[in-house]
Amino acid sequence: MTHASETGGATTRRGQTHFVAPVDETPLQAVDALNTDVKPRSLWSQAWRDLRRNPMFIISAVLIAVVVAVAALPQLFSDLDPYAPGACQLSNSYGDPSPGHPFGFDQQGCDVYSRVIYGARPSVIVGVVTTLGVFLLGGLIGALAGWFGGWIDAILSRVTDVFFAIPLILAAIVVGQLFALNALTLAMILVLFGWTAIARIARGSVMSVMNSEFITASKALGASSSQNLFRHVVPNAVAPVIVTAMVNLGMYIVLEATLSFLGVGLPESTISWGADISNAQTGLYTRPELLFYPSGALAITILSFIMLGDAVRDALDPKTKKR
Amino acid sequence: MSYDPNFPHASSEYAEEPTTEPTDPRDEDSAEEAQERLSQVHATAGGTSGAVHGWDPDRPLLEVTDLDITFTTSGGEVPAVRGANLTVYPGQTVAIVGESGSGKTTTAMSVAGLLASNGRVSGGSIVFQDEDVSKASGKRIRQLRGDEIGMVPQDPMSNLNPLWKIGFQIKESLTANKVAKGKAADKRVVELLEEAGLPDAARRAKQYPHEFSGGMRQRALIAMGLAARPSLLIADEPTSALDVTVQRQILDHLDVLTGQLGIAVLLITHDLGLAAERAQHLVVMYRGQVVESGPALEILQNPQHPYTQRLIAAAPSLSSQRMVSSLHNRDEEPAGGRQPARAGRTDDVIVAENLTRVFDIRGGAPWVKAAPFTAVDDVSFTLKRGTTLGIVGESGSGKSTVAQMVLGLLPPTSGRVLFEGQDIGEKSKQELFALRRLMQPVFQNPYGSIDPTYSIFRTIEEPLRLHGTRSRSEREIRVRELLDQVALPAATMQRYPNELSGGQRQRIAVARALALRPEVLVLDEAVSALDVLVQDQVLALLNDLQAELDLSYVFITHDLAVVRQIADRTMVMETGRVVEHGATEEVFRSPQQEYTRRLLDAIPGGSIPLAGSGR
Structure with a gap:
């Protein structure tokens, strides 16, 4: 139904008469009414909802759950304890897989399967502890530099640059000589030299949030500097820092394996995938599959942590979010 | 309803800083001078004025009939435009007016074949010079674009590539449309910039976008849009990112230019006053539909559709007096209660x-x-x-x-x-x-003025907590009262800023500012x-x-x-x-x-x- 009214004869041409749509076709809505039907959602709960729908997250979460369970309670997954005295019998050297020994034996006559299971713990400890430490230390330094600016920023940024210039692996080798290393001390050393990238990201993130109008509004309300920093700036600036830290987690596991492979990481008494990869080299021509087991476990662990980091980034990065 | 995030705060980011940008002396020109200079340009350039396009002025240049546009999103098919009709005659200015989310830009973009990748024309036709562009091939549309259909985008700040000189970017549009090449193109660039009202065009062509003020950039973009002498120019909010005085000069200039060259303009704007002033024919869109269209003045003076009436009543540029509070007409004591007089009130x-x-x-x-x-x-x-x-x-x-x-x-x-x-x-x-x-502030940007990680309740109660209202129930009562004052339901409390529209966020900002009386x-x-x-x-x-x-x-x-x-x-x-x-x-x-x-x-x-x- 169209009702057109002819007006101003000469100026109206075909297709340009005064047209008015019937009102019932597009009923008027109240101006700017609030839709009260949908459930309220915070940014974090929305990110969580996005995560749960991401198949990459589900796969990586299941894998990580398995890896963490193995690291925490290896005895549930293997009847043999490779740390027990007499676990390795030279008579079993390069023995074939047999019942109870699915992956066979290595050169020393140790059961490979139980070593792969027990090797998960140091990797997971180094990865998780380093990530947490780097997140806290780097996040704190970066946030302070970004928030205070001026000479505090200048000093902290130069310190960051100095640490940035030290190659992480070299520093870990040199400083590692000074201590009796275990998974925790190695993680501490990695934190000490690995926080710089996080600090830079945290600084930038804090600076971009600081200029928001809600910070000015909060200042005008009389909120103090520290109230502002911890109540408004940190919650808004934390997402990119979390994402970077999670993506880096895999890298720290690789670092631990690299150091152990080189023989400068965890002591030989500790079972570690890196050391086992190194040991398997000697039999590379006769028993190449021995190299495969520890490196396969390492690869799956790292891949699942990196996938988790990616999934978290997709959920937290507002730029990829469609509304 | 979605809110167009690009619209006015594109300008807000740089609007308030003390600027050291060079001011453009030509921005001060009047339209008459522009006209005069233009005719000189044409005299020297050998003249491409007048009816370059041999199209019968009484036949529609563009005829959009029953246009439906659908977007495919994760939530399913969303109709963006429904049954839109629109006719543009040669040399005419037609304006599409509407709020953000009304489908005005989508309609115009479909004419140039520039719908976002998840959008498609799902019904009706877009006939441009006897050819249905909605069914044309990608190659054909690329030929038409620039050549026959020019575009002037909204935001002059982001639509020029900062890495290339202005002249190079205009030359690009000349060579892409095979208008001119090499030396001839260089010469044409200078002519086009002069025509767009930039002084000292030869030198300006060698400058980079950051050396231009907003108004000058928009002039460069106009030069680009008109480079191939299209018969239709689509101008999407061409001046909403600019200051009013600059806006006026640019629009005046655009009027003169398109008038002389006989180019039809499809103007997209949210400003009814501006549309009525510049266009002969108005199309008012609301929620994806054309609710009213007709001769500009007639629509303004005799709006028939309730939405158009509402729009005209609300347009600040058309109103001529101070608002009168509804409370002035009431004698009763206001519900919120007056504040008790403090000592030292002056x-x-x-x-x-x-x-x-x-x-x-x-x-x-x-x-x-x-x-x-x-x-x-x-x-x-x-x-x-x-x-x-x-x-x-x-x-x-x-x-x-x-x-x-x-x-x-x-x-x-x-x-x-x-x-x-x-x-x-x-x-x-x-x-x-x-x-x-x-003393409390309320800021401009509805997306930046409240903390996105805070719920609305926490946002409004923050000042109360800071200034010592101890009990939570007391704060909650006050938050409810404040939400009521800004005409939002109390249930808004549990929501988060990302769920609210720009206007709602601004009302929340007002509520927070009012919290401490x-x-x-x-x-x-x-x-x-x-x-x-x-x-x-x-x-x-x-x-x-x-x-x-x-x-x-x-x-x-x-x-x-x-x-x-x-x-x-x-x-x-x-x-x-x-x-x-x-x-x-x-x-x-x-x-x-x-x-x-x-x-x-x-x-x-x-x-x-x-x-x-x-x-």
Whole structure:
């Protein structure tokens, strides 16, 4: 139904008469009414909802759950304890897989399967502890530099640059000589030299949030500097820092394996995938599959942590979010 | 309904900084001069004016019939445009008017075959010069684009590639459309820039976008859009990112150019006044449908559809007086209850005396002496209790710096601010903290002014907590009361800012500012980023609150039309100085200064009589 009214004869041409749509076709809505039907959602709960729908997250979460369970309670997954005295019998050297020994034996006559299971713990400890430490230390330094600016920023940024210039692996080798290393001390050393990238990201993130109008509004309300920093700036600036830290987690596991492979990481008494990869080299021509087991476990662990980091980034990065 | 995030805050980001951008002398030109210069250009260039396109002026150049456009999203198919009809004749200007999300840009983009990848024409036809472009191949559309259909985009800041010289970018559009090549193209670039009203075009062509002001960039984009002499130019909010006076010059120039070249213009705008002033034919869109279309003046003076009527009633540029609060007509005591009189209340709430603020613009190395830049120069005013002072100015006029000084967030270089007779610069930290209760800001950007990680309840209760309302239930009662005052349901409390529209967020910001029962609100462009109807709603709300709570407002805006609706006194600022200051009605009726007159003239649609006939 169209009702057109002819007006101003000469100026109206075909297709340009005064047209008015019937009102019932597009009923008027109240101006700017609030839709009260949908459930309220915070940014974090929305990110969580996005995560749960991401198949990459589900796969990586299941894998990580398995890896963490193995690291925490290896005895549930293997009847043999490779740390027990007499676990390795030279008579079993390069023995074939047999019942109870699915992956066979290595050169020393140790059961490979139980070593792969027990090797998960140091990797997971180094990865998780380093990530947490780097997140806290780097996040704190970066946030302070970004928030205070001026000479505090200048000093902290130069310190960051100095640490940035030290190659992480070299520093870990040199400083590692000074201590009796275990998974925790190695993680501490990695934190000490690995926080710089996080600090830079945290600084930038804090600076971009600081200029928001809600910070000015909060200042005008009389909120103090520290109230502002911890109540408004940190919650808004934390997402990119979390994402970077999670993506880096895999890298720290690789670092631990690299150091152990080189023989400068965890002591030989500790079972570690890196050391086992190194040991398997000697039999590379006769028993190449021995190299495969520890490196396969390492690869799956790292891949699942990196996938988790990616999934978290997709959920937290507002730029990829469609509304 | 989605909110177009690109719309006005594209401009807001750089609107308030003290600018050191070169000012364009030609931005001061009048339309007549532009016309004169243009005819000279054509005389020297050998003339490509007049009816270059041999299209019968009585046959439609563009005919959109029953157009349906559908977007495929994760939530399923969403109809963006439904059954739209639209006709453009050669040489004519047709305007599509609507709010963000009304489908106006989508409709225009479909004409140029530029729908987003998840959108498609799902019904109807778009006939351009007897050819249905909705069914044309990608190759054919690329031929038409630029050649026959030109475009002028909305935001001049992001639509030029900062890495390439202006001249190179225009030349690109010439060679892409096979208009000219090599040396001939270089020569044509200079001609086009001259035609677009840029002085010293040969030198300008060798400059980079960052050396151009916003108005000059838009002129360069116009030159680009017209480079291949299209027969239809689609201009999507071509001036909404620019200051009003620059906006007027650019539109005048565009009018003259397209008029002389016989180019039809499809103008997309949210501003009804501007549309009515520039176009012969108006198309009003609402929620994806054309609700009314017809001759511009007729629609304005005799709107039939309730939506159009609503739009006209809300358009600030078309209104001519201060809003009257609905409370003024009631005798009863307002529901919120008046504040108990405090000791020391004075009638002059804020007195600013000779405020001056100088910034040091740092140049590179620390030993290079900083160049002083006077952002605010000797500004004085008095804000009377219960009234509104409007501070108007274009970007870089120093109006926001004044706001910061009044709020005590920025110390003045010299001069002082008296709040109820007391100098806020001499207050101790504790006294200043107490003072914060009485003076609250509301900012421009509805997306930046409230913390996205806070729920609405936490946002509004924050000031209460900071200023010592201990019990949670007490705070909750107050939050409910405040939400009610800004006309939002109490259930809004549990929501988060990302779930609210721009207007709703702005109302939340007002509620937060009111939480401590302040006496003064400093509103810095508080309604500038909102759609007309929403803007009108927020203004009416502010006005009612003023009457109800006896509030005093400092209302800062670039939009003179809005000032007229809300302010009792108006202060006009230009480059840090006050050029005119007086009662709003007086300033509007008999402006004393040339600058004020220019600003007033630049209000689009201001001269259109709403009743009666003819201009």
